[in-house]
Amino acid sequence: MMIPLEAGSPRALYEQIYEYLKKDIKKGVLAEGSRLPSTRVLAESLKVSRSTTQMAYDQLVAEGYVEAVPHKGYYVLRLEALIEAEPELSGPFIREREEGEGKAEIDFSPRGIDLTHFPYNAWRKVTKDTLADNKKEMFLTGSPQGEPALRDAIRGYLYSARGVNCQAEQIIIGAGSEYLLMLLNQILGPGRRIAMESPTYKQAYRVLESLGCDMVPIEMDEGGMDVRFLEESAADVAYVMPSHQYPTGIVMPILRRQELLRWAGRKDGRFLIEDDYDSEFRYKGKPIPALQGLDGAGKVIYMGTFSKSIAPAIRVGYMVLPKPLLEIYRRRLGFYASTVSRIDQNIIYQFLTGGYYERHLNRMRAIYKSKHDLLLSKLKQLEDDFEVCGEYAGLHVLLTSKRGCSERWMIEQAWKKGVRVYGLSSCFIHKHQDKQPSTVLLGYANLSEDQIEKGIELLGQAWRE
Amino acid sequence: MMIPLEAGSPRALYEQIYEYLKKDIKKGVLAEGSRLPSTRVLAESLKVSRSTTQMAYDQLVAEGYVEAVPHKGYYVLRLEALIEAEPELSGPFIREREEGEGKAEIDFSPRGIDLTHFPYNAWRKVTKDTLADNKKEMFLTGSPQGEPALRDAIRGYLYSARGVNCQAEQIIIGAGSEYLLMLLNQILGPGRRIAMESPTYKQAYRVLESLGCDMVPIEMDEGGMDVRFLEESAADVAYVMPSHQYPTGIVMPILRRQELLRWAGRKDGRFLIEDDYDSEFRYKGKPIPALQGLDGAGKVIYMGTFSKSIAPAIRVGYMVLPKPLLEIYRRRLGFYASTVSRIDQNIIYQFLTGGYYERHLNRMRAIYKSKHDLLLSKLKQLEDDFEVCGEYAGLHVLLTSKRGCSERWMIEQAWKKGVRVYGLSSCFIHKHQDKQPSTVLLGYANLSEDQIEKGIELLGQAWRE
Numbered sequence: 001m002m003i004p005l006e007a008g009s010p011r012a013l014y015e016q017i018y019e020y021l022k023k024d025i026k027k028g029v030l031a032e033g034s035r036l037p038s039t040r041v042l043a044e045s046l047k048v049s050r051s052t053t054q055m056a057y058d059q060l061v062a063e064g065y066v067e068a069v070p071h072k073g074y075y076v077l078r079l080e081a082l083i084e085a086e087p088e089l090s091g092p093f094i095r096e097r098e099e100g101e102g103k104a105e106i107d108f109s110p111r112g113i114d115l116t117h118f119p120y121n122a123w124r125k126v127t128k129d130t131l132a133d134n135k136k137e138m139f140l141t142g143s144p145q146g147e148p149a150l151r152d153a154i155r156g157y158l159y160s161a162r163g164v165n166c167q168a169e170q171i172i173i174g175a176g177s178e179y180l181l182m183l184l185n186q187i188l189g190p191g192r193r194i195a196m197e198s199p200t201y202k203q204a205y206r207v208l209e210s211l212g213c214d215m216v217p218i219e220m221d222e223g224g225m226d227v228r229f230l231e232e233s234a235a236d237v238a239y240v241m242p243s244h245q246y247p248t249g250i251v252m253p254i255l256r257r258q259e260l261l262r263w264a265g266r267k268d269g270r271f272l273i274e275d276d277y278d279s280e281f282r283y284k285g286k287p288i289p290a291l292q293g294l295d296g297a298g299k300v301i302y303m304g305t306f307s308k309s310i311a312p313a314i315r316v317g318y319m320v321l322p323k324p325l326l327e328i329y330r331r332r333l334g335f336y337a338s339t340v341s342r343i344d345q346n347i348i349y350q351f352l353t354g355g356y357y358e359r360h361l362n363r364m365r366a367i368y369k370s371k372h373d374l375l376l377s378k379l380k381q382l383e384d385d386f387e388v389c390g391e392y393a394g395l396h397v398l399l400t401s402k403r404g405c406s407e408r409w410m411i412e413q414a415w416k417k418g419v420r421v422y423g424l425s426s427c428f429i430h431k432h433q434d435k436q437p438s439t440v441l442l443g444y445a446n447l448s449e450d451q452i453e454k455g456i457e458l459l460g461q462a463w464r465e
Numbered sequence: 466m467m468i469p470l471e472a473g474s475p476r477a478l479y480e481q482i483y484e485y486l487k488k489d490i491k492k493g494v495l496a497e498g499s500r501l502p503s504t505r506v507l508a509e510s511l512k513v514s515r516s517t518t519q520m521a522y523d524q525l526v527a528e529g530y531v532e533a534v535p536h537k538g539y540y541v542l543r544l545e546a547l548i549e550a551e552p553e554l555s556g557p558f559i560r561e562r563e564e565g566e567g568k569a570e571i572d573f574s575p576r577g578i579d580l581t582h583f584p585y586n587a588w589r590k591v592t593k594d595t596l597a598d599n600k601k602e603m604f605l606t607g608s609p610q611g612e613p614a615l616r617d618a619i620r621g622y623l624y625s626a627r628g629v630n631c632q633a634e635q636i637i638i639g640a641g642s643e644y645l646l647m648l649l650n651q652i653l654g655p656g657r658r659i660a661m662e663s664p665t666y667k668q669a670y671r672v673l674e675s676l677g678c679d680m681v682p683i684e685m686d687e688g689g690m691d692v693r694f695l696e697e698s699a700a701d702v703a704y705v706m707p708s709h710q711y712p713t714g715i716v717m718p719i720l721r722r723q724e725l726l727r728w729a730g731r732k733d734g735r736f737l738i739e740d741d742y743d744s745e746f747r748y749k750g751k752p753i754p755a756l757q758g759l760d761g762a763g764k765v766i767y768m769g770t771f772s773k774s775i776a777p778a779i780r781v782g783y784m785v786l787p788k789p790l791l792e793i794y795r796r797r798l799g800f801y802a803s804t805v806s807r808i809d810q811n812i813i814y815q816f817l818t819g820g821y822y823e824r825h826l827n828r829m830r831a832i833y834k835s836k837h838d839l840l841l842s843k844l845k846q847l848e849d850d851f852e853v854c855g856e857y858a859g860l861h862v863l864l865t866s867k868r869g870c871s872e873r874w875m876i877e878q879a880w881k882k883g884v885r886v887y888g889l890s891s892c893f894i895h896k897h898q899d900k901q902p903s904t905v906l907l908g909y910a911n912l913s914e915d916q917i918e919k920g921i922e923l924l925g926q927a928w929r930e
Binding site for chain 1: 523524526580581583585588589592593596599601603604605606607640641643644647651655668671672675676677775776777778779780781795796797798800801802803804805806807808809
């Protein structure tokens with residue numbers, strides 16, 4: 001790789017390297033999945049010190065352009081990050097967004113949600129009501145765990161919609177699931193060995209790893225986390241998504257759930273973290289109750305969020321602590337103030353108890369089901385070459401090449417037609433990964449029905465060539 | 466101490482002990498500052514195991530009724546906690562709030578702010594504007610560090626009002642200073658030895674201690690943290706409040722600031738955390754620029770908040786990272802999503818840039834100054850017996866008995882007249898404290914001028930007896 005470097009430039013050498021690589025990634029010259037030369041090789045070829053290339057790579061990793069895979073090297077990441085992360089205004093770490101560049105015409109992002117049908121009027125109304133009458137108390141410090149009334153409303157919703165059994169006092173409301181994981185890490189005590197399915201929700205993995213947890217990936221079978229491997233891993237906490245595993249879409253069968261609960265019950269201090277991130281959306285059969293509802297021994301930490309069901313920027317999540325952990329929290333961490341403003345809590349409280357939330361969920365479920373059904377019917381035309389799974393729930397499906405085409409090829413071919421699909425491999429946390437998967441994720445929440453139709457049309461063309 | 470225990474009760478023994486003690490504290494039978502019997506002595510006298518009394522005490526500590534002083538024992542805390550912390554709804558850890566009980570007629574809380582003069586109309590207007598036109602992007606994930614526009618507005622404000630020199634890219638907006646300390650702890654790396662002045666802002670101390678930092682209290686002289694003791698402490702991070710130390714009100718002189726900066730400069734990895742929590746309010750002389758503005762070496766982490774200047778429940782704070790720490794943050798922790806909703810960030814942005822914030826600050830400064838001046842003039846009638854310090858800034862003053870009356874006596878006497886004042890000792894983090902201080906804190910922000918007048922009248926009576 002030749003990168004033209006200016007010795008006399010006001011920009012540091014590492015910045016020049018970083019800028020050059022970034023541009024190539026954004027242009028697609030370096031495609032998703034490409035492996036970059038090692039920092040040593042690049043340093044030698046450019047005649048700079050290795051710390052210079054290291055800094056450039058670190059910056060690319062920090063900004064989500066590139067991923068460091070231990071023992072393997074640096075790989076160009078999916079371009080999704082470029083769209084969802086906001087650009088900086090100024091300074092050496094600028095991430096400019098040129099108009100049109102790096103933008104797909106049709107983006108099957110698995111992280112999008114439909115905001116065209118957001119109940120803006122209802123939101124404005126509950127906000128207005130919350131701020132009426134100069135309520136002083138809205139601006140005063142509230143309860144550390146969150147407003148009692150909102151916690152009670154969440155408890156009621158969780159009980160009827162998810163089969164979660166808890167009291168309002170077990171609920172902690174926080175500014176997003178990442179903050180709640182930070183708090184939970186303190187409750188569990190630092191340095192815990194935590195098992196996660198692989199592939200999994202990488203963001204939770206990153207948070208827990210950055211907090212110093214000893215993360216172990218566990219193989220999955222068609223029922224989800226394999227309890228034999230979990231047992232062998234010597235982990236004492238397992239993070240699972242039983243209702244709809246991300247990204248595989250696997251629904252954990254009842255027998256596996258019971259096995260997990262038995263595993264947790266066999267030792268003091270073992271816990272299950274149940275991430276129930278998108279269970280609101282299910283398009284077939286009865287809703288699947290939460291694992292927490294089966295737990296009679298105080299072993300399940302239930303985590304929920306309004307990011308999918310209301311909106312990501314709301315920044316409100318909650319967790320339900322089993323009693324033994326609640327006691328630890330109160331004793332050692334009860335002094336932490338709530339991270340969610342009292343006004344926002346009241347807005348959500350009114351949204352829930354005023355019937356808006358239920359109406360909104362019902363409406364969105366119908367809209368998403370219609371998009372889902374359209375997507376599946378369109379995918380039929382690819383069924384000779386591709387297999388669909390993870391359907392009938394959530395906001396994305398998986399598509400696997402029956403001919404063993406690589407994920408990278410699928411992404412690159414789609415990209416040439418202006419369609420963005422997402423590789424499964426970015427969700428893996430295995431240290432060693434033998435071969436590139438042949439699977440991509442197709443999210444449909446943020447697309448119109450026309451876009452879905454056209455997108456699949458284009459994918460058909462892209463992958464036939 | 467005799468506590469009647471019921472062996473056959475559905476309530477555990479420790480809960481019965483906890484309930485009994487809690488009731489006595491709330492009734493005032495156990496006054497603030499009283500020492501509880503040791504867990505061993507109480508266990509022997511009640512014929513229960515020591516772990517039972519320990520659990521009861523732990524619960525009282527967790528709920529803020531009692532404080533554990535290492536090597537000394539358990540002391541009943543100031544009753545403030547009973548007012549500001551919200552009660553639970555149900556369950557074994559109920560903290561009921563009976564009507565009228567434990568409520569002072571006039572409460573000189575140093576933590577209150579004036580919300581009578583909050584610009585409710587302006588707040589409603591900027592909220593309404595933010596939600597107008599169904600702006601989808603308000604509900605989408607934003608920048609991890611916070612909205613660029615808001616960061617730029619904060620940068621401008623900090624530059625002109627506080628002399629802080631930074632770029633918007635160095636600012637991280639977060640859901641309150643406690644969350645920002647959690648993040649900062651990750652940036653600095655775990656287990657750091659952190660020096661704090663004693664007495665200090667106890668909440669920050671609790672957060673850092675709970676995160677596993679090795680906290681060392683440093684003696685103060687009339688200029689604040691004593692740098693000789695800091696040097697001896699082997700700490701490499703020092704937490705200071707140079708503009709207006711809490712609770713002493715000391716303004717750190719320029720020479721001491723330079724000494725601190727030199728201390729930080731002598732070793733790689735040394736940093737100063739500047740907590741600038743209430744510098745907006747100064748009633749005499751020129752505003753004192755932030756320590757950060759003197760720092761040419763990237764050694765100061767500046768922390769600010771809207772809790773005092775707007776309202777505590779807003780839950781928005783910010784920190785300014787020096788470049789070396791910014792790089793670590795971006796490389797290792799840049800994936801953390803923002804903890805503040807985009808809507809709230811936009812509301813504050815409009816509040817700042819629409820001129821509302823400046824107007825509000827000017828108005829509040831005048832209101833607080835008027836309260837402050839009245840308080841000082843009223844305190845003149847006590848000047849034979851009491852000395853005032855920490856005046857002319859912030860939202861409280863300190864009052865010290867010239868006759869050496871104990872803080873506890875002052876609090877108890879005041880309480881009998883329905884007036885609540887706050888002991889200095891709860892702010893100490895020294896391991897050994899030789900004698901009870903003779904100083905109480907008088908906050909005035911939340912009181913009307915009539916209340917201030919009447920309160921000092923009553924205190925005069927209470928302390929003459």
